[in-house]
Amino acid sequence: MEGSPAGYALRFAASFEGVGMVLSGMSDPAQMEENLGLFRSFRALSPVEWQAVSKARKALAGLKSIGCTGCRYCVDGCPKAISIPELFACANSRNLFNDMGSATYYGICTRGGHGKAADCIGCGKCEASCPQHLPIRQLLAQVSAQFDTPAKE
Structure with missing residues (x-):
């Protein structure tokens, strides 16, 4: 698997059926180019990638943390x-x-x-x-x- 964490996050969000738009925060032209490239040749998450997401979700759920995103x-x-x-x-x-x-x-x-x-x-x-x-x-x-x-x- 290759790609940035942001790229995986966008692919994750766009992989759900019925999603017509995914919003992404970007702070420089390189990030915009990455996002454009990602959606020019979009591919949904593979079964192996979904499995990795499931494992990560279970691991994160077991942590004693506060799920604050820092939006303020x-x-x-x-x-x-x-x-x-x-x-x-x-x-x-x-x-x-x-x-x-x-x-x-x-x-x-x-x-x-x-x-x-x-x-x-x-x-x-x-x-x-x-x-x-x-x-x-x-x-x-x-x-x-x-x-x-x-x-x-």
Whole structure:
């Protein structure tokens, strides 16, 4: 199998029956050329590729991670200016990679007027705007338990 991760993602999305359009975010002309080439000679995912997708899905489902895509729709309406995607990234870094440096990054993300996970007042504005339908308030409570609670000696 050859191709970029973005190319596989586009082929995955376009391989479903009834899909007439696939939108792709691009940041440079090379990515646009890749996308155009992909659809000029489009081929749906092969059975072997579908099998790989299924294996990856099962592996990812078993991870203790927050499925935030970092779109930041949740941040604009937050009355406590909590940088929700960044705090979720800190938790994912710690949970997935045992990255103890994530606590330092958490501290950086909560400086300069940006709230900590513990500052959440539970208003729910974030959840109303989340395209992933994440239980953000519940997840922020978990993040707070990881990073805002002082370490016990």
